[in-house]
Amino acid sequence: MPGPLSFFVAGASGTWRIEEIRQVAGEALPAASNLSVMSTPPEPGCVWVLRGAASNIRYARRDELQALAKRQQGLGREDATAAALIAIRKNDAWWALAQDERRAILEERSRHIAIGLKYLPAVARQLFHARDLGEPFDFLTWFEFAPERSASFDDLLSRLRASEEWSYVEREVEVRLSRAG
Amino acid sequence: MPGPLSFFVAGASGTWRIEEIRQVAGEALPAASNLSVMSTPPEPGCVWVLRGAASNIRYARRDELQALAKRQQGLGREDATAAALIAIRKNDAWWALAQDERRAILEERSRHIAIGLKYLPAVARQLFHARDLGEPFDFLTWFEFAPERSASFDDLLSRLRASEEWSYVEREVEVRLSRAG
Numbered sequence: 550m551p552g553p554l555s556f557f558v559a560g561a562s563g564t565w566r567i568e569e570i571r572q573v574a575g576e577a578l579p580a581a582s583n584l585s586v587m588s589t590p591p592e593p594g595c596v597w598v599l600r601g602a603a604s605n606i607r608y609a610r611r612d613e614l615q616a617l618a619k620r621q622q623g624l625g626r627e628d629a630t631a632a633a634l635i636a637i638r639k640n641d642a643w644w645a646l647a648q649d650e651r652r653a654i655l656e657e658r659s660r661h662i663a664i665g666l667k668y669l670p671a672v673a674r675q676l677f678h679a680r681d682l683g684e685p686f687d688f689l690t691w692f693e694f695a696p697e698r699s700a701s702f703d704d705l706l707s708r709l710r711a712s713e714e715w716s717y718v719e720r721e722v723e724v725r726l727s728r729a730g
Numbered sequence: 731m732p733g734p735l736s737f738f739v740a741g742a743s744g745t746w747r748i749e750e751i752r753q754v755a756g757e758a759l760p761a762a763s764n765l766s767v768m769s770t771p772p773e774p775g776c777v778w779v780l781r782g783a784a785s786n787i788r789y790a791r792r793d794e795l796q797a798l799a800k801r802q803q804g805l806g807r808e809d810a811t812a813a814a815l816i817a818i819r820k821n822d823a824w825w826a827l828a829q830d831e832r833r834a835i836l837e838e839r840s841r842h843i844a845i846g847l848k849y850l851p852a853v854a855r856q857l858f859h860a861r862d863l864g865e866p867f868d869f870l871t872w873f874e875f876a877p878e879r880s881a882s883f884d885d886l887l888s889r890l891r892a893s894e895e896w897s898y899v900e901r902e903v904e905v906r907l908s909r910a911g
Contacts, residue, residue, distance in 0.1 A: 554864060602862040607788070611828040647792040648833075681783040681862040683735060 554602055555677055556587040557634055557689060560595035565632055565726040573710070575638070575720030584634070584726060586691065599636060601677025601689040608652050613662050620669035629673060629693035633702065634724040636686040643717035644680075659712035668705045671698045686720065696727070735783055736858055737768040738815055738870060741776035746813055746907040754891070756819070756901030765815070765907060767872065780817060782858025782870040789833050794843050801850035810854060810874035814883065815905040817867040824898035825861075840893035849886045852879045867901065877908070 559567065563583030570578055581596035591598055606614065643651065655661045665674070672694045680687040694702055706723070709715060740748065744764030751759055762777035772779055787795065824832065836842045846855070853875045861868040875883055887904070890896060 602864070604862050605825045606827075606829055608829050610830040614828050644786045646787075647795050648787055648789050649791040652829075678862050681785050681859050683783070 553588050554600050554682075555689075556589070556591055557599040557601070557691075558585045558587055558591040558595045559583070559597045559724075560585075560591075564729055566729045568725045568727055569723075571723040571725070573721035573723055574718055575722075578636070578722045578724070583729060584724065599634075599679065599686060599689055600682055600684055601679040602682065603675060604678040607678075608655050609662055613656075613666075616666055617662070617669065620666060622670040622673050624673050624675060624691070624693050626673065626693065628695045630728040631694050631696045631699055631702075632726040632728070633692045634726070635688075635690045635692070635706075636720075636722045636724070637688045637690075637718055638686045638720040639717045640719040654717075655714050659709075659714035661709065661712065661714055664705065664708050664712075668701060671695070672702050672705060686722075734769050735781050735863075736870075737770070737772060738780040738782070738872075739766045739768055739772040739776045740764070740778045740905075741766075741772075745910055747910045749906045749908055750904075752904040752906070754902035754904055755899055756903075759817070759903045759905070764910060765905065780815075780860065780867060780870055781863055781865055782860040783863065784856060785859040788859075789836050790843055794837075794847075797847055798843070798850065801847060803851040803854050805854050805856060805872070805874050807854065807874065809876045811909040812875050812877045812880055812883075813907040813909070814873045815907070816869075816871045816873070816887075817901075817903045817905070818869045818871075818899055819867045819901040820898045821900040835898075836895050840890075840895035842890065842893065842895055845886065845889050845893075849882060852876070853883050853886060867903075 559578070559581035561582060563585035565584045565586075567581055567584055570580060579596050609617070646654070656663070672692055674690055674692045677689040677691070678687070679689055692702065740759070740762035742763055744766035746765045746767075748762055748765055751761060760777050790798070827835070837844070853873055855871055855873045858870040858872070859868070860870055873883065
């Protein structure tokens with residue numbers, strides 16, 4: 550069985566304070582003050598909820614997974630009090646591509662996996678798949694890092710956004726957070 | 731946006747008559763007389779419901795998709811009055827594999843795509859993904875064929891079940907159907 554669903558719940562309370570919601574492409578998300586990451590559906594009354602499933606690897610080869618595993622650290626590190634939620638939807642042209650075509654764009658030409666590797670272990674992350682759930686976004690990626698690594702995280706984002714892969718992104722919202730209280 | 735969810739609904743009525751439910755591996759599914767394929771959630775009172783999402787290609791290369799497209803025909807052909815629903819769950823070992831490892835087992839060593847191609851256009855099919863939905867099965871595949879092709883369909887199933895890929899299947903239920911009335 551896959552991991553259970555995760556719910557990213559924005560509202561008036563929550564363990565993360567929302568510093569900024571940046572509309573990168575397409576429609577934004579409504580403003581809210583706080584966000585929680587939950588493993589059960591929220592009570593009614595929140596501002597928005599995004600759902601995603603931690604799922605299986607879709608592109609990385611074994612050698613790439615080994616390189617990632619050697620460097621990566623888990624979520625929840627004490628000094629990682631800054632976080633970001635990047636919600637992305639890709640266009641129909643992306644989803645109509647064959648597996649080898651998507652892999653070639655994502656890694657051979659855009660270096661998505663290799664770029665992410667360079668920012669490990671400082672920037673920890675977890676990818677959630679949402680497309681099969683009928684959600685408004687295809688992917689939610691959750692990142693955690695120490696606040697002094699924010700510029701480094703911004704650098705990671707700009708490198709990915711400049712890639713050929715990102716030409717298929719039709720909606721992107723970036724939510725920047727800091728651990729509340 | 732992906733195609734909407736499909737609901738495979740077993741109960742006392744439905745456009746397909748259930749001829750047999752075969753428990754191939756792991757737990758079976760309860761007996762029922764009829765099955766419908768619906769695009770909206772069913773009313774309460776059905777015997778069981780399986781959900782799946784028509785999703786993007788996970789393994790096939792462009793050349794393989796082209797070969798399939800050249801030969802395949804759609805669902806709903808008038809003479810295709812026999813159908814089958816194959817529900818499969820693969821084990822944790824499968825899902826822990828990297829993308830290149832799963833592709834090598836599925837196609838280079840098990841010839842899953844090539845074997846399916848041989849039975850086109852007689853056996854039309856549609857794959858639905860269910861794992862990210864938290865369903866009891868990872869995949870639902872719907873097949874339609876003329877009744878006189880049943881032996882050919884059985885042959886397709888035995889070739890796939892004899893493959894290395896199938897050693898990762900921990901639950902499989904085969905529902906054989908004929909168009910009702």
